[in-house]
Amino acid sequence: MRPRGGQDVSLDPQGLIDWLGRQLGAEIALVDRAGEVEVATARLATDVLSGLQPVLTQLSNGQLAAVASQRDGFHVWCEALGRHVPRPVLVVGSLLPVKREALALASHVGALIDVLRQARQADNLALRYQQVASRLRLAVFMALMAGEPTLARRMTAGALPPLLDAERLRIHLLRCPPADRGRLIAAYEDASGYHGRGLMVRCPVYDHHLICLLPVEHDNDNVGGDLAATLRALVRDDPRYALGIGASVPLPATARAYDQARHALAVARHTPERIAHYHDQPPLAALLPRQQALAWAQAFLEPISTAPRLTLDITSLALNFPRAGVARLLDISRNTVTTHLRRVQDALGLNLQDPRSRAELALALAVNDLPPPDGNAAAEHAPAPSVDSLLSTEAAITWAHAFLQPLQPGTDRAVHRTLQAWIQADTDAQRTAHNLGISRTTVRAHLRAAERLLKRSLQTPGPGIHEVVHALRIADRAP
Numbered sequence: 001m002r003p004r005g006g007q008d009v010s011l012d013p014q015g016l017i018d019w020l021g022r023q024l025g026a027e028i029a030l031v032d033r034a035g036e037v038e039v040a041t042a043r044l045a046t047d048v049l050s051g052l053q054p055v056l057t058q059l060s061n062g063q064l065a066a067v068a069s070q071r072d073g074f075h076v077w078c079e080a081l082g083r084h085v086p087r088p089v090l091v092v093g094s095l096l097p098v099k100r101e102a103l104a105l106a107s108h109v110g111a112l113i114d115v116l117r118q119a120r121q122a123d124n125l126a127l128r129y130q131q132v133a134s135r136l137r138l139a140v141f142m143a144l145m146a147g148e149p150t151l152a153r154r155m156t157a158g159a160l161p162p163l164l165d166a167e168r169l170r171i172h173l174l175r176c177p178p179a180d181r182g183r184l185i186a187a188y189e190d191a192s193g194y195h196g197r198g199l200m201v202r203c204p205v206y207d208h209h210l211i212c213l214l215p216v217e218h219d220n221d222n223v224g225g226d227l228a229a230t231l232r233a234l235v236r237d238d239p240r241y242a243l244g245i246g247a248s249v250p251l252p253a254t255a256r257a258y259d260q261a262r263h264a265l266a267v268a269r270h271t272p273e274r275i276a277h278y279h280d281q282p283p284l285a286a287l288l289p290r291q292q293a294l295a296w297a298q299a300f301l302e303p304i305s306t307a308p309r310l311t312l313d314i315t316s317l318a319l320n321f322p323r324a325g326v327a328r329l330l331d332i333s334r335n336t337v338t339t340h341l342r343r344v345q346d347a348l349g350l351n352l353q354d355p356r357s358r359a360e361l362a363l364a365l366a367v368n369d370l371p372p373p374d375g376n377a378a379a380e381h382a383p384a385p386s387v388d389s390l391l392s393t394e395a396a397i398t399w400a401h402a403f404l405q406p407l408q409p410g411t412d413r414a415v416h417r418t419l420q421a422w423i424q425a426d427t428d429a430q431r432t433a434h435n436l437g438i439s440r441t442t443v444r445a446h447l448r449a450a451e452r453l454l455k456r457s458l459q460t461p462g463p464g465i466h467e468v469v470h471a472l473r474i475a476d477r478a479p
Contacts, residue, residue, distance in 0.1 A: 013113050014039040020109045024102045026094035027074075030113065031056055033086040049091065052078065060086040077103055081114040088114065133193030134185075134202065140164070141201045141211065144254035162197040166215030168248050172231050173261035175242040175269065178207040184234075185210070188227060198227050205325030206460075209265075211258070216248045235274050242274040259320075259463050266457035266464070270448055279455055281403070284470055285366035287395040290373045292385045297367035299384035300360075303347040314340040318352070319362045320462045355427050358461075359469035360387060391474045400474035403467060406453040415453070418446035423469055 013030055021028045021041040029040035029049060035056060037049065049056075051071050058064045059080040066079040074093040081088045090110040092098060098106075140161060143152035153164050163169065176184070181202050188195045195212075203209035214228055235241040244265025246257040260278035268276035285293070304312065314337055317326045323341075327334045341352055350357040390396065407416045418436065422443065425431035429447070433440040447458055456464035 011116065013116065016109055016113055016116075017041060020106060023105065024092065024094065024098065025096075026092050026098065026102075028093075028106075029091040031060075031089045031091060033060060033088055035060065038088070052076065052091070056089050056091075059089045062087065077106065079107055079110055081110050082118070088117070129193075130186075133189070136193065137161075137199055137201050138204060140199065141213065141254075144213075144251060145258065147252040147255065149251040159192060161192075161194040161199055163194070163199050163213055163215055164251070166197070166217060166251065168216040168250055169213050169254065169257060170216050170248050171246040171254070171257040171261040172212040172214060172228065173244040173246070173258070173265045174210040174212060174231055174234070175208050175244075175265055176210055176234070176238075177240055181210045188230070195227065204329050205321050211261075213254070232275060239274070242268040243276075244268050245275070245277045247278050247280050262457045262460075262462060263455055263464055266451045266459070267455045270452040276455070282399070283366065284396065284399055284467065285363060285370060287399050288367065288390050289393060289395075290370070293367045293390055294370075294373065295384045296387060296390055297364040300348075300364040300387075301368060304344055307343065307347070311340045311343060315344050315361070316365060318461075319358055319365070319466070322461055353426060355423055355465055356469055356473070359466040362463065362466045363387075363470065388477070391470065392477060396470075396474050400471040403454065403471040404475055406455075407450070415446045415449050418443055419450055419468060420472055422447065423465075423472060427465065 017028045017030060017039050018041060020026075027041045027043050030038045031049070032038040035053070052069070055064070055067050055069065055078060059067065059078055062080070062085040064080070066077070069076050069078075071093075073095065075095070075097050077092040077098055079090050081090055090106065090113070092103070092106050136156065136159075139155050140152045140163075143149070143155060149164060153160060156164075174184075185195075185200045185202070188198075188200065190196060197215050199213040201211045201213070203211050212227070212231060231243055235243045242265060244261045244263070244267070246260030246264060249257040249260075260280070264276045264278040268274050304315075314326060314330065317329060318337065318341055321329065323334055323337050326337050330337075344350075345352050348361065350361060352358055352361070404416070407413070407419075418432065418438075421436050422429070422432045425435060429440050429443045433443045436443070450456075450468075451458050451464075454464075454468070456467060458464050458468065
């Protein structure tokens with residue numbers, strides 16, 4: 001702002017107060033609603049303001065609009081700003097009487113300061129609303145990830161997202177620059193804080209991921225335009241974007257839909273279109289003989305059966321995300337995550353840095369989460385078989401061969417060998433390269449090829465690596 005006289009004025013309370021003081025040759029102060037000096041010119045004595053305290057209180061409470069008085073040789077003019085009680089007060093002090101024109105200018109500047117403060121408060125309120133809406137969307141997503149749609153409904157306190165009225169959903173996982181996530185969320189956010197019948201959530205673990213939940217029967221609903229089609233258009237128009245699309249699942253199976261979208265995104269990043277759909281395959285846990293598998297899982301997990309719920313939650317998350325991501329997700333320190341995982345390791349006698357141990361624990365948890373065998377309450381008393389005997393069943397062998405089959409046709413098995421060496425090297429690319437006598441760049445290229453062929457995410461912790469571990473273990477032992 002450049003007023004008459006050519007002086008620049010900063011459009012903030014301090015800048016306006018300083019400018020007004022220069023124009024009037026007076027000392028100015030702005031007293032906030034709590035009675036504290038918010039901004040002031042440098043030479044306004046504090047004892048002048050302390051003597052005005054009763055008057056300032058009356059002005060702030062709405063009992064008076066303006067007051068003129070004298071304090072310690074100062075001619076003082078006080079005027080309340082705005083209409084909402086308690087009100088801020090503008091104080092003008094001068095050694096000479098303040099002329100009417102000067103008071104009019106002071107009143108005008110005071111009104112401008114009040115407008116600026118209200119605008120700033122409105123911006124702060126809008127920002128806080130956006131932050132609360134973002135946290136609520138994340139909470140709804142996390143409740144669905146825990147398989148609790150009813151809890152998700154209760155958490156919204158009546159502001160129910162339409163997504164929760166659907167029976168099934170599909171997750172679109174968009175990879176984009178981190179800074180674009182907020183812009184995209186704001187662009188398609190409606191007045192309720194949701195996204196039409198969908199829900200867009202910043203991934204709390206991976207900064208490049210935007211999670212989009214869409215009800216299956218309304219994939220083509222308009223959210224300022226077709227949201228599913230809009231996501232595809234974003235990918236088509238920007239080479240930095242990629243999109244993984246999961247299969248249709250019931251709401252309580254949101255965690256499975258998210259894993260599917262992660263696998264699809266890993267494939268999408270290596271295709272020219274940068275868009276990929278998940279191709280479903282039955283999970284290994286569901287194919288094992290139910291009663292024997294449950295007996296094994298319960299025996300395997302028995303040492304941690306009495307562990308605190310937080311320890312079990314951290315362990316489950318750490319099998320699917322980096323430890324730093326688990327810490328961010330639960331708002332705890334990495335040291336706390338490590339402490340809980342160390343307790344689990346010690347109880348089970350495992351090394352959770354070893355992908356084979358992680359895969360075995362993940363399989364036990366997956367089996368334990370399945371419904372109990374139909375009509376067989378004695379499953380818990382069945383003798384516990386070894387994991388090797390479970391993985392030697394015909395169903396497991398068939399699953400492993402089907403899983404690894406994309407690596408076979410027309411290849412020299414280099415990718416297959418690299419995968420085996422990579423698992424043996426605890427998924428360390430540098431050690432894998434050294435053990436195979438190839439470069440780390442070649443190892444990375446083979447892993448990207450494996451992701452594309454197997455349609456699984458392999459370069460971040462999660463179920464893709466667990467499946468590779470089990471498939472290779474079964475295939476190595478099978479006829």
